[in-house]
Amino acid sequence: MASKAWENRVGRRLRLRDLHILSAVAQWGSMAKAAKHLSMTQPAVSDAIATLEDALRVRLLDRTSKGVEPTIYAKALLKRGHVIFDELRQGIRDIEFIANPTVGEVHVGCSETLMTGFLPAVIDRLSRRYPEIVVHAINAQPSATEYRQLRDREVDLMLGRVFEPVSDDEVDTEILFEDRYLVVAGAASPWARRRKITLAELVNEPWIDMPQASIFGSFLTEAFLAQGLQRPRKSVLSFSHHLRNELLTTGRFLTILAGSVLEANAERWDLKALPIDLTIKPHSVAAFTLKRRTVSPVVELFIEHAREVAKPQAKRK
Numbered sequence: 064m065a066s067k068a069w070e071n072r073v074g075r076r077l078r079l080r081d082l083h084i085l086s087a088v089a090q091w092g093s094m095a096k097a098a099k100h101l102s103m104t105q106p107a108v109s110d111a112i113a114t115l116e117d118a119l120r121v122r123l124l125d126r127t128s129k130g131v132e133p134t135i136y137a138k139a140l141l142k143r144g145h146v147i148f149d150e151l152r153q154g155i156r157d158i159e160f161i162a163n164p165t166v167g168e169v170h171v172g173c174s175e176t177l178m179t180g181f182l183p184a185v186i187d188r189l190s191r192r193y194p195e196i197v198v199h200a201i202n203a204q205p206s207a208t209e210y211r212q213l214r215d216r217e218v219d220l221m222l223g224r225v226f227e228p229v230s231d232d233e234v235d236t237e238i239l240f241e242d243r244y245l246v247v248a249g250a251a252s253p254w255a256r257r258r259k260i261t262l263a264e265l266v267n268e269p270w271i272d273m274p275q276a277s278i279f280g281s282f283l284t285e286a287f288l289a290q291g292l293q294r295p296r297k298s299v300l301s302f303s304h305h306l307r308n309e310l311l312t313t314g315r316f317l318t319i320l321a322g323s324v325l326e327a328n329a330e331r332w333d334l335k336a337l338p339i340d341l342t343i344k345p346h347s348v349a350a351f352t353l354k355r356r357t358v359s360p361v362v363e364l365f366i367e368h369a370r371e372v373a374k375p376q377a378k379r380k
Contacts, residue, residue, distance in 0.1 A: 094112070165193050190297060219362040225347040237351075
């Protein structure tokens with residue numbers, strides 16, 4: 064009986080179009096703005112909301128001095144509706160892939176360091192085999208953002224380092240390889256010609272480091288303190304790897320780089336790892352996906368190519 068009542072009251076009256084309209088109104092905070100965005104009239108938008116409210120028998124919008132905002136009922140509905148629309152988009156992408164397996168899109172959230180080495184290698188390999196696949200790369204640090212873009216379905220997957228075990232019931236973690244950390248100089252640096260170097264000798268050298276607020280920002284200081292040394296002299300603090308590489312080529316600066324980043328940039332920028340053990344433990348590089356979310360075949364292809372690129376790194380461990 065309950066199933067029959069649901070079908071009569073909601074099942075036959077709840078339309079995806081009306082959910083889409085409600086989502087637009089919640090996003091824009093105004094029926095007028097939503098109507099303009101949807102190329103509809105405001106009365107049509109108002110009727111769609113009224114139909115939903117009548118079917119669900121709850122108020123979905125509250126009027127405020129700034130416009131309208133969703134009620135707790137609307138937020139609950141939109142949370143589920145978000146998943147529905149995402150699955151529909153994935154279904155359409157599946158159909159497109161079945162019609163033509165060589166095309167499609169994949170949205171990747173990726174940390175800056177992996178964009179400097181690992182991600183370009185994956186994209187290069189993928190594009191050689193499937194030149195019509197489009198990759199949308201979004202700069203994001205998975206752990207720092209608590210996988211927000213993944214949860215909000217703004218990206219299909221994220222690539223990043225695992226600094227601590229991921230205890231999240233919504234996120235799947237696939238370890239790709241372990242990435243070590245190295246002291247790096249430009250080939251023009253006098254240190255690049257030395258076969259034996261102690262960290263103590265480098266205390267007063269000009270170092271390029273990440274800002275202290277970042278996860279990497281403490282690595283350099285911790286490496287020196289772990290050996291009972293004073294804090295190193297930091298001359299440049301920046302997230303920019305391009306700036307880092309430009310400065311290293313002068314032969315005057317030193318920095319810490321992940322092994323995958325050095326491998327991708329060593330020849331192009333004439334960089335060299337110095338013979339120093341930093342005693343910084345390697346961190347795993349992983350692909351993060353959302354549990355219970357069906358990814359498209361194109362995303363699966365991307366992940367397969369990421370595994371291929373990671374294999375030499377994994378063996379090098």
